[in-house]
Amino acid sequence: MKKKPVSIRNIADELKISVTTVSFVLNGKAKEKYISKELTKKVLDYAKLINYRPNQIAQSLRTGKSKILVFMVEDISNNFFSKLARIFEDIAYEKGYKVIFCSNENDDEKSNELITLFNFRQVDGFIIVPSPGIRDTIEKLIEDNIPVVLLDRFFEGLDCNSVVIDNEQAAYDATAHLIQNKFKNIGFVTTASDQSQMHGRLSGYEKATNENGLKPNTLQIPFHEIIKGRGKEYIKNFLEQDPDLDAMFFATNYLAQSGLEVLKETNPKLIKDLGLIAFDDNDMFKIYDPSITSVSQPLVEISTKLMEVMLPLLKKKDVTETSHKIILKTELIIRESSLAK
Amino acid sequence: MKKKPVSIRNIADELKISVTTVSFVLNGKAKEKYISKELTKKVLDYAKLINYRPNQIAQSLRTGKSKILVFMVEDISNNFFSKLARIFEDIAYEKGYKVIFCSNENDDEKSNELITLFNFRQVDGFIIVPSPGIRDTIEKLIEDNIPVVLLDRFFEGLDCNSVVIDNEQAAYDATAHLIQNKFKNIGFVTTASDQSQMHGRLSGYEKATNENGLKPNTLQIPFHEIIKGRGKEYIKNFLEQDPDLDAMFFATNYLAQSGLEVLKETNPKLIKDLGLIAFDDNDMFKIYDPSITSVSQPLVEISTKLMEVMLPLLKKKDVTETSHKIILKTELIIRESSLAK
DNA sequence: CAAATATACTAAAACGTTTTAGCAAAATAC
DNA sequence: GTATTTTGCTAAAACGTTTTAGTATATTTG
Numbered sequence: 127m128k129k130k131p132v133s134i135r136n137i138a139d140e141l142k143i144s145v146t147t148v149s150f151v152l153n154g155k156a157k158e159k160y161i162s163k164e165l166t167k168k169v170l171d172y173a174k175l176i177n178y179r180p181n182q183i184a185q186s187l188r189t190g191k192s193k194i195l196v197f198m199v200e201d202i203s204n205n206f207f208s209k210l211a212r213i214f215e216d217i218a219y220e221k222g223y224k225v226i227f228c229s230n231e232n233d234d235e236k237s238n239e240l241i242t243l244f245n246f247r248q249v250d251g252f253i254i255v256p257s258p259g260i261r262d263t264i265e266k267l268i269e270d271n272i273p274v275v276l277l278d279r280f281f282e283g284l285d286c287n288s289v290v291i292d293n294e295q296a297a298y299d300a301t302a303h304l305i306q307n308k309f310k311n312i313g314f315v316t317t318a319s320d321q322s323q324m325h326g327r328l329s330g331y332e333k334a335t336n337e338n339g340l341k342p343n344t345l346q347i348p349f350h351e352i353i354k355g356r357g358k359e360y361i362k363n364f365l366e367q368d369p370d371l372d373a374m375f376f377a378t379n380y381l382a383q384s385g386l387e388v389l390k391e392t393n394p395k396l397i398k399d400l401g402l403i404a405f406d407d408n409d410m411f412k413i414y415d416p417s418i419t420s421v422s423q424p425l426v427e428i429s430t431k432l433m434e435v436m437l438p439l440l441k442k443k444d445v446t447e448t449s450h451k452i453i454l455k456t457e458l459i460i461r462e463s464s465l466a467k
Numbered sequence: 468m469k470k471k472p473v474s475i476r477n478i479a480d481e482l483k484i485s486v487t488t489v490s491f492v493l494n495g496k497a498k499e500k501y502i503s504k505e506l507t508k509k510v511l512d513y514a515k516l517i518n519y520r521p522n523q524i525a526q527s528l529r530t531g532k533s534k535i536l537v538f539m540v541e542d543i544s545n546n547f548f549s550k551l552a553r554i555f556e557d558i559a560y561e562k563g564y565k566v567i568f569c570s571n572e573n574d575d576e577k578s579n580e581l582i583t584l585f586n587f588r589q590v591d592g593f594i595i596v597p598s599p600g601i602r603d604t605i606e607k608l609i610e611d612n613i614p615v616v617l618l619d620r621f622f623e624g625l626d627c628n629s630v631v632i633d634n635e636q637a638a639y640d641a642t643a644h645l646i647q648n649k650f651k652n653i654g655f656v657t658t659a660s661d662q663s664q665m666h667g668r669l670s671g672y673e674k675a676t677n678e679n680g681l682k683p684n685t686l687q688i689p690f691h692e693i694i695k696g697r698g699k700e701y702i703k704n705f706l707e708q709d710p711d712l713d714a715m716f717f718a719t720n721y722l723a724q725s726g727l728e729v730l731k732e733t734n735p736k737l738i739k740d741l742g743l744i745a746f747d748d749n750d751m752f753k754i755y756d757p758s759i760t761s762v763s764q765p766l767v768e769i770s771t772k773l774m775e776v777m778l779p780l781l782k783k784k785d786v787t788e789t790s791h792k793i794i795l796k797t798e799l800i801i802r803e804s805s806l807a808k
Numbered sequence: 809c810a811a812a813t814a815t816a817c818t819a820a821a822a823c824g825t826t827t828t829a830g831c832a833a834a835a836t837a838c
Numbered sequence: 839g840t841a842t843t844t845t846g847c848t849a850a851a852a853c854g855t856t857t858t859a860g861t862a863t864a865t866t867t868g
Contacts (some may be wrong), residue, residue, distance in 0.1 A: 128859080131852055144855095146857080149855070150857095181853085184853070185856080186855090187854080188854080188857085189855085189856070
């Protein structure tokens with residue numbers, strides 16, 4: 127049967143001292159609270175002997191801190207986010223935090239629901255990849271003094287901590303690389319959405335094409351069509367309507383996935399003939415034939431920064447005083463698919 | 468500043484009634500506890516008005532239930548596990564449970580550490596992909612009456628709930644399929660480990676080859692060598708030492724990854740010439756050239772079964788009475804890579 | 809040597825719930 | 839018209855911690 131775990135009370139009773147003393151000792155306040163060396167040792171030894179573990183729930187109730195962070199992404203099964211989660215997990219555990227991962231599917235209602243669920247208090251802080259319409263919710267969290275760090279995207283004009291990459295530069299570099307490799311008609315496949323990171327990627331692409339006297343050629347697929355699985359049809363049409371296309375730049379990893387599927391299904395030869403670049407790296411890209419050039423986000427650095435920004439918020443009483451907006455550089459991993467044909 | 472969330476006390480004070488009454492009403496026990504219709508409505512209305520949410524921590528402390536499950540896998544960034552996690556997440560939330568995901572890296576020490584961390588009580592139940600040496604820990608959890616469901620693998624002879632696939636049948640079918648397609652020298656790349664699922668896969672492969680008068684040709688890479696990233700060297704040697712190999716069957720998704728990398732780096736032509744099958748499907752397989760045949764695990768069914776087995780355990784006082792060992796069928800997704808050349 | 813300070817320890821409140829045990833009035837039974 | 843049962847509500851304990859506000863003795867200070 128379920129053994130009742132040992133409590134501070136058990137230790138106090140056994141040693142015939144008060145729970146206060148035990149608590150002080152276990153919290154390392156023996157010195158400060160003038161508990162004698164001998165008694166301190168006795169408590170510590172006995173606690174170890176019976177393998178005492180504090181009841182986190184009780185601690186949380188008393189201190190108001192749960193030692194739990196929420197890591198809310200678009201979709202935890204997306205390669206980019208799961209790789210990120212794996213790294214963040216380790217960093218958080220090292221600092222004594224547990225992490226609850228959840229997926230908002232880029233849906234405002236789901237986001238709000240989840241944030242309410244982990245409502246006010248049970249959770250110490252939020253790492254959030256925000257869906258487009260939850261600016262107010264985020265603002266409210268900050269007003270309520272709850273630690274929030276936005277990830278991957280942010281809200282223009284909202285004063286909130288964030289860790290993002292330089293999307294414009296990343297897309298600019300990738301596009302410029304294709305141009306250097308003599309591609310003249312580079313299709314840019316992206317989503318029609320209000321997400322800040324997509325704006326950045328689009329303008330980076332446009333900047334590079336414009337600077338080089340090329341005509342931007344963009345396919346913006348409405349986000350809800352992608353959700354419905356109709357992204358591939360849009361891409362197929364795009365390809366058919368512009369037979370002169372000589373390169374494609376996919377603005378997200380799932381668009382690259384869809385794009386490659388379309389090519390494979392309709393005209394496999396194009397995979398070799400077109401210049402191809404995908405946003406976000408994937409382990410499979412390097413073994414694809416041709417291997418696929420990608421814009422790789424610095425996963426370790428992102429995770430590290432997230433925690434670096436989060437930690438002070440967790441200590442502070444007032445969350446609003448300083449807000450850090452971290453912008454990290456990406457790396458263009460050049461492989462076969464983007465080289466001049 | 469942080470607004471103190473409203474408590475049951477606030478409601479009681481405002482309506483000039485006791486907290487007991489409020490609690491009864493909010494827990495749907497109004498009828499049973501003879502709270503009048505009018506008062507019940509008043510409480511419900513006011514609670515809604517001020518948007519009352521119970522403090523989960525306090526609830527947990529009192530009830531001993533945290534409404535949190537731990538989902539411990541080998542590596543949450545592994546495609547198979549992250550896809551599974553995504554589905555399980557939804558199912559658990561539907562039932563009012565939150566999920567903490569964590570990765571044990573198939574390491575016993577890490578596993579034990581994590582289990583101790585979520586120790587006794589803070590967490591209502593464990594879904595565990597067990598590392599090879601934690602049989603005793605699992606046994607102790609069960610003794611302590613803590614709900615555990617093993618996933619992906621189990622311990623021979625240990626009476627514990629589990630949801631796994633029929634590995635032997637899966638490997639048998641895949642191998643037989645290769646044989647049907649006229650492959651005569653099928654290399655089987657697996658790990659040398661004590662994990663039950665790997666035993667099953669190996670014996671399925673051996674059964675199929677033996678039954679068809681073929682000689683089994685197995686590469687067993689020690690698990691610690693894989694961890695160290697030396698899996699590729701082993702595969703490279705294997706390929707060099709046996710030039711007559713006409714097909715390869717990879718027993719896990721990361722072995723398939725490594726194997727394809729080796730082929731791409733050393734002899735890309737082989738990717739087209741060899742018969743290839745990978746265990747665990749990957750979104751990229753269908754767009755690979757050739758598209759890769761895979762043994763696909765029923766992710767939705769696995770997640771559903773996990774919760775189906777877990778839920779009764781969470782209700783019951785005694786966890787040991789019935790133990791369910793669920794074995795699910797896999798699907799062989801036949802693509803270009805395994806067809807007769 | 810009285811006053812101040814340092815040392816060693818503790819009682820009790822508090823965190824926000826749930827639940828047991830029970831009180832009082834109203835309705836029903838005999 | 840008394841005894842029983844039903845109805846309507848509540849006080850207080852409990853979950854396991856942390857922390858505030860002490861008490862009492864020993865030591866130092868001037």
